[in-house]
Amino acid sequence: MAPSHPDRSALVARLRAAGCVYAEEEAELLIGAADTGQALADLVDRRVAGRPLEHLLGWAEFCGLRVAVDPGVFVPRGRTALLVSAAAAVAGPAPAVLDLCCGSGAAALVLHGRLDPRWLAAADIDPAAVACARRNLAPLGVPVYQGDLFGAVPSEWRGRLDLVVANAPYVPSGALALLPAEARLYEVPVALDGGVDGLAVLRRVAAGAAEWLTPGGHLAVEVSAAQAEALCGVLAAAGLVPTVVHDEELDATAVTARRPG
Incomplete structure (x- = not known):
């Protein structure tokens, strides 16, 4: 009461x-x-x-769902709704889906309801995020793996994924000090720090996606508008065909990239 x-x-x-x-x-x-x-x-x-409201409440609202968020775990942002929508738009029927850099598992939670995946899993390198995502996704029977990007995923899915969604860190290291205190002080750096230009992790995601996607499969990632052109170059160099999606109202940018074939 x-x-x-x-x-x-x-x-x-x-x-x-x-x-x-x-x-x-x-x-x-x-x-x-x-x-x-x-x-x-x-x-x-x-x-x-300065504690994040979501950490105090124990949950965050994301795409109309209440997602459990533990202290220290990356809080799903409203702008990431664009990433989820862009990913769902390119997913084929009954896709095999991986939510990479999953944090609380918010994207997988929403995609489970929007798609009819034949297989859905999530992965993150941060133990606290994995524990939180497992709590959110266990009722749906969605496994959550701990490890570094695709290295956490069972090898049997190499070359068989239809959709990879990755809300990977993309904040340039030099800009971390400019983040709001809620993120800077209370979320783990591994969920935020994208290296010198913000694209260090996304380069690795792009390289891995080229190997793990089935021909015709898609990668969907979030990035800043200022980084989109450079990221498209990275994706193209990895053999993927990128498309930029932007939402002015959400102030959000997502990039989808198809593996030809």
């Missing part, structure tokens, strides 16, 4: 002063998550100190 008669106006004012853009909505969520006045005060203190 939520604490009785919390001073909503004071709570909203405190959250807004701390820089929370959606202070009213956050206040209601925090009130709903607390069963005592002291619990609410503790949640608000941690939020004002």
Whole structure:
């Protein structure tokens, strides 16, 4: 039960002063998550100190679903809805799908409902992310593997995947210090750091996808608009045929790339 008669106006004012853009909505969520006045005060203190709201609530809303998110695990962003939609648009019937760099498993969770996959799995290198994704995906019977990119996936699927979705890190190393404190301080660097130009991990994803996709299969990744042209060059060099998708409202860019054949 939520604490009785919390001073909503004071709570909203405190959250807004701390820089929370959606202070009213956050206040209601925090009130709903607390069963005592002291619990609410503790949640608000941690939020004002910079803790991600999703880590405090234990879940994030993504594409209309509530996805469990553990402390330290990458929080699925609203803009990644474009990546999921772009991936679903190029998936054929009953595809074999891999959610690479899966984080909480949010993309796999949504794609399970949108597609009718004959096989769906997720993978991540971060143990905390794998544990969180397993909690989200176990009820669906979706396996989650731990390891470095395609090295985590059973070798029997090499050359047989119809769709690989990868929300890989793409923030240039030099720009990490410019990220909001919520990400910079409370999400693991391996989920954010894309190397000098932000494309270091995506280069490896592209190279692996060329080997793991079936002919006619697709890779779908998220990237910044400024990086899209360079990434298309990387994908083309790997033997893939890229297409850029952009959504102004979400301020999001995704790239799909088909393996010819």
